[in-house]
Amino acid sequence: MIQFMALVRKDLRLFFNDRRAVAVGMLVPIVLASFFGYLFGGRRNAETSRVAVLVIDQDGSNISRGLLLSLPATRIWT
Secondary structure (H helix, E strand, O other), X not given: OHHHHHHHHHHHHHHHHOHHHHHHHHHHHHHHHHHHHHHHOOOOOXXXXXXXXXXXXXXXXXXXXXXXXXXXXXXXOX
């Protein structure tokens, strides 16, 4: 365990001494989160935020049919 901690300490020291690696390690997650937040978030328009989802009831039981009926605006195909 001591050798493992020494390797971890060495690698962390090398990582934090490289300014570009630290900048990329901090900036890339922020840029990706911002991009996906902009892509999937933003204005909540009713038409643009609706996504069509197809649910297939292969079970056919009363429980699964009740679950499908509780979903808003469902069309049940059997």
